[in-house]
Amino acid sequence: MAGSFHPPVRTLMGPGPSDVNPRILEALSRPTIGHLDPAFIEMMDEVKSLLQYAFRTENELTIPVSAPGSAGMETVFVNLVEPGEKVIICQNGVFGGRMKENVERCGAEPIMVEDEWGLPVDIAKAEQALTDHPDAVALAFVHAETSTGARSDAEALCKLAQQHDCLAIVDSVTGLGGIQLEVDAWGIDAIYSGTQKCLSCVPGLSPVSFSAKAVEKIKNRTHKVQSWFLDTNLVMGYWGSEGGRSYHHTAPVNSLYALHEALTILKEEGLENAWQRHANNHAAFAAGIQSLGLGFVVEPEYRLPQLNAVSFPDSVDDGAVRSALLKNYDLEIGAGLGALAGKVWRIGLMGFASNPTNVNLCLSALGNVLNTLGHECDPAAAVAAASEVYSSQQ
Amino acid sequence: MAGSFHPPVRTLMGPGPSDVNPRILEALSRPTIGHLDPAFIEMMDEVKSLLQYAFRTENELTIPVSAPGSAGMETVFVNLVEPGEKVIICQNGVFGGRMKENVERCGAEPIMVEDEWGLPVDIAKAEQALTDHPDAVALAFVHAETSTGARSDAEALCKLAQQHDCLAIVDSVTGLGGIQLEVDAWGIDAIYSGTQKCLSCVPGLSPVSFSAKAVEKIKNRTHKVQSWFLDTNLVMGYWGSEGGRSYHHTAPVNSLYALHEALTILKEEGLENAWQRHANNHAAFAAGIQSLGLGFVVEPEYRLPQLNAVSFPDSVDDGAVRSALLKNYDLEIGAGLGALAGKVWRIGLMGFASNPTNVNLCLSALGNVLNTLGHECDPAAAVAAASEVYSSQQ
Secondary structure (H helix, E strand, C coil): CCCCCCCCCCEEECCCCCCCCHHHHHHHCCCCCCCCCHHHHHHHHHHHHHHHHHHCCCCCEEEEECCCHHHHHHHHHHHHCCCCCEEEEEECCHHHHHHHHHHHHCCCEEEEEECCECECCCHHHHHHHHHHCCCEEEEEEECEECCCCEECCHHHHHHHHHHCCCEEEEECCCCCCCCCCCHHHHCCCEEECCCCCCCCCCCCCEEEEECHHHHHHHHCCCCCCCCCCCCHHHHHHHHCCCCCCCCCCCCCHHHHHHHHHHHHHHHHHCHHHHHHHHHHHHHHHHHHHHHCCCEECCCHHHECCCEEEEECCCCCCHHHHHHHHHHHHCEEEEECCHHHCCCEEEEECCHHHCCHHHHHHHHHHHHHHHHHCCCCCCHHHHHHHHHHHHHHHC | CCCCCCCCCCEEECCCCCCCCHHHHHHHCCCCCCCCCHHHHHHHHHHHHHHHHHHCCCCCEEEEECCCHHHHHHHHHHHHCCCCCEEEEEECCHHHHHHHHHHHHCCCEEEEEECCECECCCHHHHHHHHHHCCCEEEEEEECECCCCCEECCHHHHHHHHHHCCCEEEEECCCCCCCCCCCHHHHCCCEEECCCCCCCCCCCCCEEEEECHHHHHHHHCCCCCCCCCCCCHHHHHHHHCCCCCCCCCCCCCHHHHHHHHHHHHHHHHHCHHHHHHHHHHHHHHHHHHHHHCCCEECCCHHHECCCEEEEECCCCCCHHHHHHHHHHHHCEEEEECCHHHCCCEEEEECCHHHCCHHHHHHHHHHHHHHHHHCCCCCCHHHHHHHHHHHHHHHC
C-alpha cells in the first residue's frame, strides 16, 4: 500500500474540473467547524446571497446541493415531477439523455424533442411539442451542452414555456459564470449547475435555484419526493431562514468554504467581466485552432466560449494526442462523449483556466504533439494568431 | 457583502464533524486533477483497498458515495429494496426513523421494531419480527446510534438475518474506525458510514460496502433503481475494475484526496489500536464526567466510547452551557436529538479528537461553566479522576 497521495500538477483544460484557483484550495483547507456553528450558519447565508448574485435571481430557494451536478439535476426532477406527469425534454447532447433517465425514474413520461448534436435546441420544434402536449408540466433543456459546446437560447425557450403554462427547467452546469445567464429576467423556474466548471471550484457541489412558481408546485405535491436526501422540503429546514436551523444532513463544511471563496472571487471580478473574459479568450483560442488546421463542431453563433468541441481529421489518433499532452505537458483536454466520442476533443477555457497563458500553452502543445505524430502544422503561427486577436481586444 | 470566510478555530467534540487531522486538511488542498486522470484512478483503487481494510471486508463493491452519510443510507436502500417488499427496521434512536423514511420512499413496507432510546436493539424482539414476517427481504439496524450513544450487537443481529434468509443492512456512520466492526466475519450485506466521525475526515462522503449476496439482489431487480445518481449499477462503471472507467458523475476529487489520507492515517495506526485508543479515552472521560456529578444515558456495557450521551440535572440550562463552552473555550459539544433533545449533551471523542488533551479540556471547561452557572462541581477533581484512569492504562 502506498502512503499519502501526491497528485501531479496538471493544467486542466478538459470539460471540468477546471483549474482551481489557489485561493480556493487554501480556503478549502481552513479548519473544519461544526455544521450548526453560528459562524458557519452566517457563512451559509453569504453563500446563498452570492449564489443569488451569480444566478441573477432573488429566489429564496437558492442553495448548493451537497453533491455533484448530477445530484443537482436529480434534485430538480425528483422535487418538481410527480408520477404520471409529462415533461418535454429537448435533447441536443448527452445531458438531455440524462434528463430523460431522471424523468423516467420519477415515474413520469418524457416527451423527447431531438436535435442534432452540436446544434442548439430548435425553438420551433420545442414550440410544436408544447402545442402537441398541452398537459406537459415542464419544458427542460440544457443551456450549455458540455458534450458538444453548444449554447441554446434559454431566454426564448423559457418564454415559450411560460406561454404554455409550463415550468422551465434549465441545466446550466457549464454555463454559470461563463456566459450570460439571467434566472429571473428569463423566467427560469428551476436551474442546476456545478462548481467545477466556470466557478473554478473543486467538484462536489451543485448550486440550484427554484422560482416561487416551482416552490408552489413542490408544496402542492401529492406524492412524497422519492429521495429523502434531496427533498427540498427537508433541506430547506437547514438552509432556510425561517425558525432556526434543523439538522437534515451534515453539510460538506470545507467544500462550502471553497464555494464561498469561488463566488467571492466571481463577485470581485464582476459577472459581466467574467463573461467578457471567457468570450475574449475563446476568440483568441479559436483563431489559433483554425490556424492549426482544426475545426469547430459548433457554429460561432451558438458556440460556448468555455467549452470548445474541436474536430480533427480522421487520420489523427485521438487517444495518442491526449496521452502525449498529458505525459509531455501535464495538460488535460477532454475526449468526445456519446455520439462525438473519438471525433472531437473537448477543450475547456473555464473560469480561472480561461486566460491567455492557457490559450498559448494549449495551442503550442497541441501543435507540437500533432507535428510529432506526423500531422504538419505551425504551432508558432497559431500562437501568433491568438496574440493578434488579443491585441485587437485592447 | 463580506470577503473571504475565516472560520474560528474550534475544538470539535460534538457528534461530528470531529476535529480534522491537519494532515488531512493539507491533503484536501492539493491541486485538483481530472476525475479520469490515470493518476487519480490509481488513487481511487487505493481508496477502495483502504476502505476494505477499514471495513474488514473483501467486498468488491466497497466505495465512497460522493455525498454525505444520509446519501450513503439512501444508496443502500434504493439499490436493495424494491416496491412492495418488506424490510424489518429495529429503531432505537433517530437514525432508525430515517431508515423508515427511506424504505417508505422506495414504495416498500417498513416493519418497525421499537426499542427504548439509549438501549441497544433487543435481539429477541428482532428475532420475533423475523419469525412473524418470513417474507421480509432485509433486517436493518444502527450499529452505533449517534443520537443516543448506544452500540447494538451487530454480530448477533446479522446472524439472525442470515438464519432467516434476510439481508443484513447496517448503519455504522459513527462506528467505523471507533469500535470493532467486521463486515465479512459478521456477515453484513450492506453497510454505510461517514467520513466526519471516527475517520476524522471532512464531511461530504459516505463509504459503503455490499456483499456478493447484496450485489446479486441488485442485479436481479425488476424495477430500475429510483435514483440515477445513486444507482450502483452505473456508479460501478466508474469505480469498478472491469473494462475501463466510464463517466458517470464528476467525482469530488479533493474530498477523495482527504479520505485517502484519513484512511492512510488509520492504517498507519492500525485498526485495533484505534479501537483501543477510543476505549481508553472514553474510560478516562467517563471517570471525569462521573466526578462532575453527571451521568450517562447508556449503560457501560452498550456504551459507544466515541459518542457520549451525558445527562444532566433538570436545573441545568442546556443551551447556556453549550453557548458558554463555544464562546469562552471555542469548544463544540452536541445537543440532544429527537426524544433526547434538551435532556443530554452528545460529547464526541472521535478519531483524531479522541485524545487526552481533549478529554482534559472538556472536563475542565464543562466543570468551569457549570460552576459559573451556579452548579457546584470540582473540575480539578474531574481532571484528576481522568488522569488516574490514564495512569492505570499504562
